[in-house]
Amino acid sequence: DHADAVVRFRIFKDDKEKTMQTLKMVAENGRWVIDDIVSNHGSVLQAVNSENEKTLAAIASLQKEQPEAFVAELFEHIADY
Numbered sequence: 327d328h329a330d331a332v333v334r335f336r337i338f339k340d341d342k343e344k345t346m347q348t349l350k351m352v353a354e355n356g357r358w359v360i361d362d363i364v365s366n367h368g369s370v371l372q373a374v375n376s377e378n379e380k381t382l383a384a385i386a387s388l389q390k391e392q393p394e395a396f397v398a399e400l401f402e403h404i405a406d407y
Contacts, residue, residue, distance in 0.1 A: 327353040328361075381407070 350362035
């Protein structure tokens with residue numbers, strides 16, 4: 327089962343504008359859990375997955391046959407992460 331819950335709230339008590347988000351819910355083990363949060367900025371799940379894919383691609387590009395070569399190059403690029 328799936329359901330959407332649209333919520334509106336003020337991030338800070340003094341805010342004039344309300345923020346609206348959609349909570350994408352899924353039933354798991356007899357209870358509802360949040361599967362994703364969607365706002366006017368997009369899906370949190372998609373954003374996290376996109377960043378994870380970029381990080382994994384960067385790490386894969388550093389792979390070496392010898393583990394110590396990989397670690398050495400990783401430390402050369404540590405500031406990039």
